[in-house]
Amino acid sequence: MAKERLDKALSSLGCGSRKEVGAIIRAGRVSVNGQTIRDPAYRVTPAEDSLALGGQQLRWRIGRYYMLNKPPDLVSARVDNLHPTVLSVFPESERRGLFPVGRLDKNTEGLLLLTDDGGFCHALMAPRRHVEKVYVALVSGRMDLSAPKQFAAGMTLADGTVCRPARLTVLGEEDGLTKIEVALKEGKHHQVKRMVAAVGGHVEHLKRISVGPLRLDERLQPGEYRELTEDEVAALRDAARGKASADE
Ligand code: URA
Numbered sequence: 001m002a003k004e005r006l007d008k009a010l011s012s013l014g015c016g017s018r019k020e021v022g023a024i025i026r027a028g029r030v031s032v033n034g035q036t037i038r039d040p041a042y043r044v045t046p047a048e049d050s051l052a053l054g055g056q057q058l059r060w061r062i063g064r065y066y067m068l069n070k071p072p073d074l075v076s077a078r079v080d081n082l083h084p085t086v087l088s089v090f091p092e093s094e095r096r097g098l099f100p101v102g103r104l105d106k107n108t109e110g111l112l113l114l115t116d117d118g119g120f121c122h123a124l125m126a127p128r129r130h131v132e133k134v135y136v137a138l139v140s141g142r143m144d145l146s147a148p149k150q151f152a153a154g155m156t157l158a159d160g161t162v163c164r165p166a167r168l169t170v171l172g173e174e175d176g177l178t179k180i181e182v183a184l185k186e187g188k189h190h191q192v193k194r195m196v197a198a199v200g201g202h203v204e205h206l207k208r209i210s211v212g213p214l215r216l217d218e219r220l221q222p223g224e225y226r227e228l229t230e231d232e233v234a235a236l237r238d239a240a241r242g243k244a245s246a247d248e
Contacts, residue, residue: 004096006032007040010051012096013058029054046097063117064098065233066090067214070112071222076103086112089223101125101211102187110135110208111216113236114225120233123240124211130185131239134210135192138177139201147199151182157194166195177204212239 010021010030022040024030030037031052032044044051051058068086070076075083078099083106087095097116102125104112115121124131144150151168167183178201182192193203209216213235220226228236 003043003045005040006030006037006042006044006051009044009046009096010053010058012093013051013060015053015058024053063120064094064115065117065120065228066098066114066225067217067220067228067232068112068114068225069216069220069222070104070109070208072107072109075106076100076112086114089225090114104208105190105193105206108206108208109222110206111211111214112208113211113214113228120237124236125187126240127186129240131212131236132183132185132210133187133208133212134181134183135206135208136171137180137182137192137196137203137207138174138205139180139196140177140204141201143178143180143196143201144199147196147201150199151195155195155198157198161188161194163188163191163195168195168199212236 007018007021007025010016010025011018015021016024018040021030025040025042026038028036028038032042033050047060051060068089070086073083074086074088077085078087079085086100087098090098098114099116099121101113101115101121104110113124123129148168148170151166154165155163157163164184164186166185167181169181171179171181173179180196182195184191188194192206196203214228214232217226
C-alpha cells in the first residue's frame, strides 16, 4: 500500500484540517508505532502503521462503501490523464484508498459502487460470481424481433467474444427510441452496446439501475453519492457468496 504524509493521513481520519493536525504533530502529541513523530511530512502506510493521538489509538477506517449515481463524462478509474474521474465527486479527504468497483463506460450513467475494500470488489466482480447487473437503454435502429430470444440463448459476437445468456425486455417507446432493460451476469467491455448492436440496434443512452440486490437510490441526482448501509453491504456480500457457492 502506498505511503502518505502523516498530516494528510490524520486529516483524512477526521483529526482536523491539514493545518490543525500539523500543529498537533509539531506539539509532539502524535506517535507512530509507539514513537513520537513531530514531522508532519513523515510518511506512514495506511492500515499498517499504528497511529495514536494524545495516547489514544486511532483506527484506520477501512471498509468504506459508496453508491454513486455516475453522471456521463466521468471515467471509472482512479486516475486518468485526459478526463475527470469518478473520484472527483468526492472531497479530497474522502478519496484516500477509494476505487470504483468495475467500470461503466464514460458516457454510461447510473449505479457505480466505490470502496476501499479490495476483497469486496473482487467478490462482486469475479466472473464466476455471476452477480446480476441491470441496465436500462434507449436504442435506435430496428432490433431483431428475436432479440430477447438471442439474448436468452447467449451469443457469440463477431469478434469471437462469447456472451453468457442474458435477459432483454422491451419496455416500450420513448422519444422515437426503443426503451429496453438488459440484465447481465458478467461485465465484458461495452457488453450491452455490443450485444444490442449484434441484434440490429444502437444504444443511444445507457444507465445502470442495479447491481445484485442493490438498486440505484433514485434520490441521488447524477454526480451525487451516499454511503451504503450495513444491510446493503451485507446483501451484496451475500449475493456474491450465494452464487459462488452454487457454482463451485
Ligand atoms: N455495457 C456497456 O456497453 N457499457 C457499460 O458501461 C456497461 C455495460
